[in-house]
Amino acid sequence: QSALTQPASVSGSPGQSITISCTGTSSDVGGYKYVSWYQQHPGEAPKLMIYDVSDRPSGVSNRFSGSKSGNTASLTISGLQGEDEADYYCSSYTSTNTWVFGGGTKLTVL
Amino acid sequence: EVQLVESGGVVVQPGGSLTLSCAASGFTFGDHTMHWVRQVSGKGLEWVSLISWNGGRRDYADSVKGRFTISRDNSKNLLFLQMNSLMTEDTALYFCAKDTNFNIDYWGRGTLVTVSS
Numbered sequence: 001q002s003a004l005t006q007p008a009s010v011s012g013s014p015g016q017s018i019t020i021s022c023t024g025t026s027s028d029v030g031g032y033k034y035v036s037w038y039q040q041h042p043g044e045a046p047k048l049m050i051y052d053v054s055d056r057p058s059g060v061s062n063r064f065s066g067s068k069s070g071n072t073a074s075l076t077i078s079g080l081q082g083e084d085e086a087d088y089y090c091s092s093y094t095s096t097n098t099w100v101f102g103g104g105t106k107l108t109v110l
Numbered sequence: 111e112v113q114l115v116e117s118g119g120v121v122v123q124p125g126g127s128l129t130l131s132c133a134a135s136g137f138t139f140g141d142h143t144m145h146w147v148r149q150v151s152g153k154g155l156e157w158v159s160l161i162s163w164n165g166g167r168r169d170y171a172d173s174v175k176g177r178f179t180i181s182r183d184n185s186k187n188l189l190f191l192q193m194n195s196l197m198t199e200d201t202a203l204y205f206c207a208k209d210t211n212f213n214i215d216y217w218g219r220g221t222l223v224t225v226s227s
Contacts, residue, residue, distance in 0.1 A: 003154070034212040038155075045205060045220065046155065051213035089155050093212050097169050099145065099157040 004029065004090055004102035011108040017078040020105045022090030023071060028100055030071035034093035037066055037075045040104075041086045049088075050075060077107070085109045112136040112216040114206045119221030126196050130221055132189040132206030140164075140184035143209035146191045148202035149220070156202075159191065160209070173199075196225045 005023040012018040022029065022037075029035055035053045038046035048057050050066035053073060063078045073092075077084055090102040118130040130146070146158040159170045159180040168180050179192040189206055203220040 032212075036213045045217040047217075048213070048215045051215065052211075057215065091155070091157070091214065097160075097167070098171065099147075099160070099214070101147075101155040101157060104154040 002100070004092060004100055006088075006090060006102035006105045008103070009106045009108065011110055012077075012080045013110045014080050014082065016080050017076060018080060018107065019077075020075045020088055020090075020107070022073040022075070022092075022102045024073075024092055024100070025071055027095040028092040029068065029073050029090075031095060032093045033068075035066070035068060035073045036091045037064075037073075038089045038091070039084075039086045040089065046089065080109055082109050112208060114208065114216060114218030116204060116206045116218045116221035119204065119223045121224045121226060122196055123227050124196060124198060124225055126225070127192070127194045128196065128223060130191040130193065130204055130206075130223070132218060134187045134189065134206075134208070137208065139182075139187040144180075144182060144189045145207040145209055145214055146180060146189075147205045147207055147214070147217075148200075148223075149205065150202045158204070161189070193223070196223075198225050201225045 037050040040046045054066040161180045177195045206218040207214045208216040
């Protein structure tokens with residue numbers, strides 16, 4: 001049950017696009033479509049932003065998009081806004097019927 | 111509106127026991143798998159346990175297996191986490207979370223467990 005690998009931090013200017021990667025194995029990210037992304041502001045609960053690799057829940061801005069290639073999933077945020085500054089976590093279902101999270105990525109909007 | 115409200119977090123001594131509760135509303139509780147996820151202050155998320163809609167399947171992270179037990183009462187829309195043999199490493203904010211089709215989609219605000227002598 002090793003954590004998925006995410007960059008510790010990313011940054012971008014307002015209006016730019018950024019991508020956060022999430023690398024696992026064929027037993028989790030690479031083996032299933034059940035990859036999710038969460039946004040967490042300080043002191044708040046995580047909020048689901050992407051599920052099933054690339055689907056957006058109702059109410060989530062279309063500036064957020066997800067994709068996957070092999071064992072690596074990615075979250076892209078386009079048209080960066082100040083309110084996007086937060087921690088982002090990926091998660092995946094695994095072959096042992098457990099879930100695993102990434103270590104988290106701190107997004108700074110410059 | 112989906113609401114998940116955790117309770118039961120306190121300060122407990124190493125080796126002690128504690129039971130967390132989560133009250134669910136705004137959805138058909140008995141139709142959904144439920145999870146517990148924890149977060150050490152300033153750190154990342156760690157999946158802890160899940161229970162299927164009818165309690166027939168329960169799974170645990172290796173770090174808590176044999177010490178924690180998840181359960182649910184569908185008649186009262188309640189989720190539980192019984193925590194035994196607590197260690198300082200179990201100190202964290204514990205979130206109750208709802209699952210839809212293998213994705214965790216809603217989270218509570220968490221309850222803080224502190225294991226300290």
